[in-house]
Each structure stands twice: as C-alpha cells, then as structure tokens.
Amino acid sequence: MALLYNLLNVSVFSYPLFFCYQLWYALSKTLAEDAAWNFTKKKGIDMVTINPSMVIGPLLQPMLNTSAAAILNLINGSQTFPNSTLGWVNVKDVANAHIQAFEIPSANGRYCLVESVAHYSELVKILQEQFPAFHLPEKSADDKPFMPTYQVSKERTKSLGLEFIPLKQSIKKTVESLKEKKLFT
Helix, strand or coil: CCCCCCEECCCHHHCHHHHCCCCHHHHHHHHHHHHHHHHHHHHCCCCEEEEECEEECCCCCCCCCHHHHHHHHHHCCCCEECCCEEEEEEHHHHHHHHHHHHHCCCCCEEEEECCEEEEHHHHHHHHHHHCCCCCCCCEECCCCCCCCCCEECCHHHHCCCCCCCCHHHHHHHHHHHHHHCCCCC
16 A cells, blocks of 8 residues: 555545555444544534554453454464554553543544554564564565555644553553463463
8 A cells, every 4th residue: 555645644544545455344434433423513412533543452351352363363373474564552542542532621523543553573573572482473474565654643642641552562461461361372
C-alpha cells in the first residue's frame, strides 16, 4: 500500500477508499461509526469515539482475542511472521482513554489510539529480546519487501492526558497474561 503521507491522522481512517485493500472488518467498523455520527448529529447528542489499533496487554477475559492471538501465533511455533505493519496499543491505555473522554468536558470527536506502529518483524525482535528461549519465526510469510511503517498522530490523544505504555512493555505483559491463562505452554 503506497502512502501519500508518513503521518496519518484520524481522518484517514474514515475514508472508505483507505479500505480498498479488502479490510472488510475495518470498513464495517468505519461505516458503523459513520452511521452513529449521523444519528447523533440528527438527534443533537454529543458523541466521542475511541478507535484503538491492535489492543494488547493483560487479558481480562479467559479466552483469546484477535490482538493477543497475533502475539500468540508468533510464540506458538509459527514458521513465518506476517508481512504486515500494524498499530499497537495497551489495553490499559484504551481503558484510560474511555475514562478521560467521559470525564473531560472538552473531549469531542474521534481519538485514534496507537502507541507504536510496528512491522511483525519488529515484534519478533522484541519477543526474542524478552524471551530468548522462545522458538520464533525467522522469516516473513512472503518474499516481498516489508510493508512500510508509518506514524499515527498523537496530537488529539494528548488532550486526554494519555501517556502511552511502551510497546515492549505491552508485549511482555501480553505474553505473561497468555501464560497465566494457560493459552500456551
């Protein structure tokens, strides 16, 4: 995917053309949010949306979610890692953003929550540093050049007073939680 800009903001994630790469789940979320915005505008209701990227960190629920599954797949014997670049954020930051959006009267509009954008190869590198005994994938699932990384603006999230938990810490807490929940051995 060619990016026109290296720094993305919340408006990019509302643009349906952004989803021409068949990201149907993301498109459905965008269209549902658009419908909610239209409804609240017609009814005169204030609305704030919190749009997190891949949410990792300690699991509250006993079952696996999609974001934690991405980490589990890397540590559970996969031979390759996806050639993909995604945004990552800690679940505690997402919870805090919801609280702040409710409690801060000036909070409005959309908030895109991304602590870091990283290619899966970077996740593997972090996992190898933190858990050297793990057998991790050493190559990408395809032979294409790695998908580029980008940045997501944190300008709006600053108004909520968020200080993001670093990706390395979030990955460590995710793995510890997966072990605690006995989702891998």
